[in-house]
Amino acid sequence: MLSERRLQVxxxxxxxxxxxxxxxxxxxxxxxxxxxxSPATVRNDMAALEDEGFIAQPHTSAGRIPxxxxxxxFVDKLAGxxxxxxxxxxxxxxxxxxAVDLDDVVARTxxxxxxxxxxxxxxxxxxxxxxxxxxxxxxxxxxxxxxxVLITDTGRVEQRLVDCPAPFGETSVADLRARLxxxxxxxxxxxxxxxxxxxxxxxxxxxxxxxxxxxxxxLEALVExxxxxxxxxxxxxxxxxxxxxxxxxxxxxxxxxEQVVLLKLLGEAGDSGMTVRIGHxxxxxxxxxxxxxxxxxxxxxxxxxxxxxxxxxRMDYPGTMGxxxxxxxxxxxxxxxx
Numbered sequence: 001m002l003s004e005r006r007l008q009v010x011x012x013x014x015x016x017x018x019x020x021x022x023x024x025x026x027x028x029x030x031x032x033x034x035x036x037x038s039p040a041t042v043r044n045d046m047a048a049l050e051d052e053g054f055i056a057q058p059h060t061s062a063g064r065i066p067x068x069x070x071x072x073x074f075v076d077k078l079a080g081x082x083x084x085x086x087x088x089x090x091x092x093x094x095x096x097x098x099a100v101d102l103d104d105v106v107a108r109t110x111x112x113x114x115x116x117x118x119x120x121x122x123x124x125x126x127x128x129x130x131x132x133x134x135x136x137x138x139x140x141x142x143x144x145x146x147x148x149v150l151i152t153d154t155g156r157v158e159q160r161l162v163d164c165p166a167p168f169g170e171t172s173v174a175d176l177r178a179r180l181x182x183x184x185x186x187x188x189x190x191x192x193x194x195x196x197x198x199x200x201x202x203x204x205x206x207x208x209x210x211x212x213x214x215x216x217x218x219l220e221a222l223v224e225x226x227x228x229x230x231x232x233x234x235x236x237x238x239x240x241x242x243x244x245x246x247x248x249x250x251x252x253x254x255x256x257x258e259q260v261v262l263l264k265l266l267g268e269a270g271d272s273g274m275t276v277r278i279g280h281x282x283x284x285x286x287x288x289x290x291x292x293x294x295x296x297x298x299x300x301x302x303x304x305x306x307x308x309x310x311x312x313x314r315m316d317y318p319g320t321m322g323x324x325x326x327x328x329x330x331x332x333x334x335x336x337x338x
Contacts, residue, residue: 002052002073008035009045010054011078014066018314021243025063068279068313071291075276075317082318084326088116096330102126102155106231109307109331114234116323119311122262122294125229126154126304126335133184133192138177138214143167148217152189154304154335158221164210172207176214189222228263232256237311244289244312251286256310261287266294266306274321279313289313293320297328299336307331 002010012033016024026042029035035042046064049055054070057063066074084092095112099105106123113121137149146162179202183195196215200208235256238249245252255261261284267275277292291313296303307328309320 002049002054005035005037006045006049007073007078008033009042010049010066010070011074013046013049013055013064014070014074014078017065018316021314023058023063023065028063066314068281071278071313071317072281075278075321079318079321081274081325082316082322084322089326092116092326092330096327096334099334101157105155105331105334109327110231110233113307113309113323113327114237116327117309117311117320118234118237118240119309119315119320120232120234120237120256121307121309122230122232122266123307124263124266124305125231126152126156126298131156131304132186132188135185136177136180136218138173138180140168140170140173146173146214148214148221150218150221153299160217160221162214162217164213166206166210168207168210172203172210176203176211180214180218192222193219228259230259230262230266232262234309241312241314244314252290252310255284255286258284265292265310266308274325275308276317276321291315291317293317293324295324295328297332297335299332304335 009029012029012035013024016022016028016032026039026046029042030037030039046055049070050057050064053067054073055064056067058065092112096105096108099108102125106125109123110121113119113123131152131154133150134153135151137147137151139147139149141147141161144164144167146164146168148160148162150158150160179199180196183199184192187195196218199215200211203211235253238252265277265282265284265287274293274295279291280288282288282290282292287310289312290310292308292310293315294306294308296306298304308324311320
């Protein structure tokens with residue numbers, strides 16, 4: 001266990017390195033921070049931190065920089081989440097409140113996160129497998145043609161045309177709409193197939209083929225749309241950190257193009273807690289020089305998807321964590337109200 005003083009020294013090193021981009025020496029630390037000890041004591045503390053792998057010396061004559069292990073300890077023990085100021089919170093709310101639909105919410109969230117953190121922003125679309133049905137609408141377009149509209153609790157709207165095997169009257173349309181909603185409204189998408197399997201038997205024999213076709217269309221929409229999707233923005237921000245990537249930025253850019261990699265980085269959507277993966281904690285080799293800060297968002301107490309940022313390990317962790325958490329909270333509110 002590190003002493004409280006050495007933890008203070010580590011915190012000061014991280015803060016100075018993130019702020020100045022320069023390796024930090026003991027003289028600068030004692031001048032900039034009220035550590036209450038002599039430069040010689042700080043040098044001893046830095047030597048101990050280096051021996052334990054929390055800081056490293058990039059060049060013989062240089063000061064020290066934090067390692068992945070040092071950043072990890074900083075995040076776990078030393079970094080509070082920096083709260084957003086009232087003007088920042090109002091700006092977030094005003095920007096997101098203007099969204100017209102789910103695609104717009106996700107697009108605005110990506111832009112906002114990239115601007116607030118000056119990192120790469122990644123936002124996962126709410127997954128239908130973790131969503132519930134808000135309403136199913138059926139509209140008659142022609143005697144044997146229907147429009148099925150599925151509305152989820154996350155604001156997702158799916159439309160499908162249904163060509164019926166026989167004419168289906170307005171009364172039957174209204175009956176099927178009512179029966180469908182009584183069974184599936186407010187229920188998980190994963191529960192829907194079981195809930196509707198016996199529905200055709202509630203209709204006259206001549207209508208059962210159409211009812212089965214409608215149900216088949218509904219379940220097809222479910223399968224197609226349960227694929228995980230995400231949106232990414234702010235990739236150009238990485239160019240500001242060229243010297244933070246040891247050799248080249250290319251492996252990071254290649255990794256960001258792999259949707260599967262990003263989904264794994266964000267973590268399980270059902271987990272709503274804040275996750276910070278630093279450097280080599282990222283399993284994908286191309287992202288070993290980056291950190292990923294992510295959190296779940298959703299309506300109510302349960303996360304339906306994740307959002308977060310990817311940037312160099314030399315990042316403002318308290319500020320980034322605060323921005324990610326605040327944006328996730330507002331997106332969850334919008335989904336709850338949509």
